[in-house]
Amino acid sequence: MNARPDAFLPWNRPSIGDEEIAEVTDTLRSGWLTHGPKAIQFEYEVREALGQEDSFAVSSCTAALHLGLLAADIGPEDQVITPSLTFCAAPNAIVQTGADPVFVDVDPDVCNIDLAAAEAAITNDTKAIVVMHYGGHPCDLIAFRKLADDHGLILIEDAAHALQASRAGHRAGSLGDLTTLSFYANKVITSGEGGMLLGRARLVERARLLGRHGIDSSVWQRHGRRSTADYEVTVPGLKYVMSDIAAAVGLQQFRKLPAFTARRREIAEMYTSELAGLPGLVLPTVLDGVEHGWFLYSVLIDPDACGRTRDTVSDRLLSDHMIGTSCHFRPVHALAAYDRHQPRSCLRGAQKMHPLQVTDRVAGQQLSLPCYPAMTDGDVMRVVRALHTVLS
Numbered sequence: 001m002n003a004r005p006d007a008f009l010p011w012n013r014p015s016i017g018d019e020e021i022a023e024v025t026d027t028l029r030s031g032w033l034t035h036g037p038k039a040i041q042f043e044y045e046v047r048e049a050l051g052q053e054d055s056f057a058v059s060s061c062t063a064a065l066h067l068g069l070l071a072a073d074i075g076p077e078d079q080v081i082t083p084s085l086t087f088c089a090a091p092n093a094i095v096q097t098g099a100d101p102v103f104v105d106v107d108p109d110v111c112n113i114d115l116a117a118a119e120a121a122i123t124n125d126t127k128a129i130v131v132m133h134y135g136g137h138p139c140d141l142i143a144f145r146k147l148a149d150d151h152g153l154i155l156i157e158d159a160a161h162a163l164q165a166s167r168a169g170h171r172a173g174s175l176g177d178l179t180t181l182s183f184y185a186n187k188v189i190t191s192g193e194g195g196m197l198l199g200r201a202r203l204v205e206r207a208r209l210l211g212r213h214g215i216d217s218s219v220w221q222r223h224g225r226r227s228t229a230d231y232e233v234t235v236p237g238l239k240y241v242m243s244d245i246a247a248a249v250g251l252q253q254f255r256k257l258p259a260f261t262a263r264r265r266e267i268a269e270m271y272t273s274e275l276a277g278l279p280g281l282v283l284p285t286v287l288d289g290v291e292h293g294w295f296l297y298s299v300l301i302d303p304d305a306c307g308r309t310r311d312t313v314s315d316r317l318l319s320d321h322m323i324g325t326s327c328h329f330r331p332v333h334a335l336a337a338y339d340r341h342q343p344r345s346c347l348r349g350a351q352k353m354h355p356l357q358v359t360d361r362v363a364g365q366q367l368s369l370p371c372y373p374a375m376t377d378g379d380v381m382r383v384v385r386a387l388h389t390v391l392s
C-alpha cells in the first residue's frame with residue numbers, strides 16, 4: 001500500500017479569486033445589499049449566454065424550481081414527470097405545489113431521464129416534464145422539446161449540473177420553457193448559495209412576482225423614485241430573491257466559466273486515459289455531438305467484475321489515501337419521504353419489471369471522483385494511483 005498522504009483531497013472545492021473579493025467589496029461599500037444592480041447584471045449575462053427570454057436570480061435552484069412550477073400553475077391533481085436519479089430538490093418542489101412527482105427511469109449510458117420511459121408515463125394529468133442533465137451531460141434536448149410540444153407539456157430543464165454544456169449545437173438550458181440553475185458551493189460556478197430561473201418571459205415575470213412576496217415592483221425599482229412602502233401585493237407570494245452580495249460572487253464566477261469548464265475537461269481527459277482498462281471500473285460515456293460540462297466525473301464500480309463494492313472503494317480511498325468522493329444520488333423514490341410515491345411495475349415483453357431498474361443499479365455502483373478547476377495535475381494523478389491500488 002502507498003504511504004498515506006497527509007493532506008486531505010476533498011471531493012470538491014470552489015475557486016474564488018481576487019475578482020470575486022473585489023466585486024463583493026464594491027457591493028458592501030455601495031450601500032445596496034439586497035437584489036439590485038449586481039443581480040440584474042448577473043441575470044442579464046446568463047440570459048444572453050443561454051438565449052432565454054427572461055431570468056430571475058434567486059436564493060437557490062430549489063427556489064427556482066418551486067417558483068417555476070408555481071408560475072406554470074402546477075398544483076394539486078397535476079402530475080410532473082421527473083427522474084428519480086436526481087437530487088431531491090425537484091421532487092420536493094413538485095410536492096410543495098401539491099402535485100405528484102412521477103418517477104421514471106434513466107438510460108444506462110449517461111444516466112439522463114429515458115425518453116421512452118418519460119413518454120410512457122404521460123397521462124391526462126401530466127402537466128410538465130423535468131429533465132436533469134446528469135453530471136453535465138445534456139439530455140436529448142430536441143427530442144424532449146418535441147415530446148413536450150406534442151403533448152402540450154411544460155418542459156423544465158434542471159440545469160444545475162450543466163451551465164456550460166451543449167448537445168447537437170444547443171446549449172443545455174436553452175430549450176426549456178423554464179430552466180433552473182444552481183450556484184450552490186459545489187457547483188460549476190458558485191455564489192455560496194444561489195440559483196436562477198430562466199425561460200419564457202410570461203412565466204419568469206410571474207415567478208418574479210411570486211418570488212418577491214407578490215409585490216408589484218422590486219425595492220430597487222422603487223429606490224429613490226417612490227416611498228419604500230408604496231406597493232401593492234397582488235398575489236400571496238414567497239421571498240426567494242438573490243442578494244447583491246451573492247450576485248457579486250456569481251457574476252465574477254460566471255465570467256470565469258469557460259476557463260473553469262476547460263480545466264474540468266482536461267481533468268476528465270486525464271482520468272479517461274489513465275483509468276482505462278481497470279477491472280470493474282466503468283468510465284463515463286460522452287455521446288456524439290455533446291460538449292460535456294464535467295460537473296461530475298462519474299464512474300461505476302461493477303462488483304461482479306472487480307470483487308469490490310462502490311462503498312468499499314470509496315471507504316478505502318478515504319481511509320488509505322485521504323481522498324474524498326461523492327455519490328449521485330440516493331434515488332428519490334427510495335427516500336423515506338417518498339414512500340407513498342413508489343412507481344408501479346410495468347410490463348416489458350411478457351415480463352413484469354420494476355420500472356426503475358437502471359436507477360437502482362446505478363445508485364448502488366456510482367461514484368463521483370474529484371473533478372474541479374482547483375485540482376492540480378498532481379492531485380489528479382494521486383486519485384489515479386489510488387484507484388489503481390484499490391482496484392488491482
Ligand SMILES: Cc1ncc(COP(=O)(O)O)c(C=O)c1O
Nearest residue numbers: 060061062087089160182183184
Ligand atoms: C440536479 C440538482 N438540482 C437541484 C439542486 C438544488 O440546488 P440548490 O442547492 O441550489 O437548491 C441540486 C443540488 O445539488 C442538484 O444536484
